[in-house]
Amino acid sequence: MTQHANADQMLLKMPSLRAVKCFVAAARHQSFTRAAETLCVTQAAISRQIRELEEHLGTPLFERTGRSVKLTPAGSIFFDAAQLSFINLAQAATRIRKDYGSNARRTLTLCCTPAFSALWMSRRLPSFFDGNPDIDLDLITTQNFLAMEPGIYPDVFITKIARVRDGYVTRPLFHDRIYPVCTPGYLETHPEAGSLEGIRDGTLLNLSPYGRSQIAEHVDWSVWLAIHHLDIEDRPGTGSHYFNVNDYSLLIQMVLNNQGVALGWDHLVAPLIEEGRLLRPVEQEMVLEETRHYLAYREDKEDDDALIRFRDWFLAQEGI
Template identity: 55%
Template sequence: MPSFKAMRSFVAAAKYRNFTRAAEALCVTQAAISRQIRDLELYLNTELFIRTGREVRLTASGTALFDAAQLSLTNIFNATERIRRESNDKRTLTLCCSPAFSTMWLAHRMKEFFSANPDLDLNVITTQHFLAMEPGVTPDIFITKVFDLRPGFERIPLFHEVVYPVCTPAYLQEHPEVRTMEGLRESVLLDLNPYGRSQLSEQVDWNVWFSFQNVDVQIPASHSPQYFSTNDYSLLTQMALDDQGVALGWDHLIGHLLEQGKLVRPVAEQLDLKDAVQYLLIDEKKADDPACRRLKEWLIAQFA
């Protein structure tokens, strides 16, 4: 294996594309960086950089090494930071949830949590694949629909999902026809597609939603509205906020936007998915840990 010092010098040089700047970042001399890079190239028997004046750029071999080395150094840094934090007075808890839940539900509530718990740090990991977690990731608490995720976790139901159309007040004023189901059906619909979302929620797209409302979804081709589809729920919500159409809103994710008046419900109809329950899963071994219990009780209280 090459020396750790040589790999660190190489990553810095590759990042800044300049040996002098790399030396400044690592608080060493430019000659030291050059020597480490030269030794590494001799060890590998290949050139890693193409020198062009003061700037350097990676060769194909250098690019391959940089991709692996940068990731490895990042993983080492993250691991040492976790260990360092665990050795101080603060506790770091790990919460795992979906990307949409972290962005649209958790983010704007974190200030309240930290104000009430100044001695706790929170590490949030998001995933769309709860059944295929990366090795080494051991969350204390999950927020997920996958209740049989793994043995040894206590399951607490939080809420069932409720889905209804949403748009901005401005869009509703410009398109008053969306106040009716027929007008809504023929409007610009922002749709959620199922790609990669099988472990996140019931697949409710506009066709499913209209079917549950007993509305014929067959629209004449001459009246076919503009259509947009993505599996990124945050993107759909942002497009709705930008007056670009009507999206389906999951109540627990966009309820605060309704309260703020940024979004409105053009129709009263909604879909109550009684069987689509989101759970809080907590490691049974940590259920009585005071720090974990505080996070658990805070999360439960948000849905009380």
């Protein structure tokens, strides 16, 4: 009972919200005239509300010099607090209108790797938005699904981890198919890249394992070539570069810029091959039969309409 009494007393001591609103507008514009225009009221109404607020607080909030006004020290203190409160109220109102209003839109939070977002998601999301105009998506990218920032609780994970978190339903997806890729122009100027030995001895763009320690297997050029009975240590000691980077999107961009040969993960590069921007200089590939990608979604939202629509759309996509 005491808490309710204290809360009521606090409300009774609160100044008029209308007056505070007029004050915030005047403080932002440093002008009663501009404040009146912003709030679609008269300048006299702004002056009256601010005068009442100053009487309530017992101190001037503005220094009035001709037609301009400037906050007093007390006004600056009150403005900081009032502006923050209005921002919080506006954000809460926006969330409520968005989630509970008559025209509420749904928002799903997705989490995947930067490469998957850049090379897979970005191509296909327009079709999802076209078919689901009432659903918004928040996309979070990470290389480390097991050590995300506190408070991040995605609705959907797309990952290579079979059990990314408790409380999620997991659907197995595809195995990785990995093969060399380069541009037609690069192969034309480097015909030796049409053989495994020529690829090994040429400019190799390599995905490094840095930041990928959570992934059980890591396939780089040394592993891929070894599977095909070639030792990367047999490369010439001088000549072509061996470039390492842990950003796969950058790696593919370098390939597209005719800078070398990289390993292509089929689900990421197949559209570029279909468009003719990339090609497979050799037919050999590597399939990781023991591992898969997974779609994981929150168990407590298994019957949520927005999540169901995204899940069904995702599973219907080519390459999944």
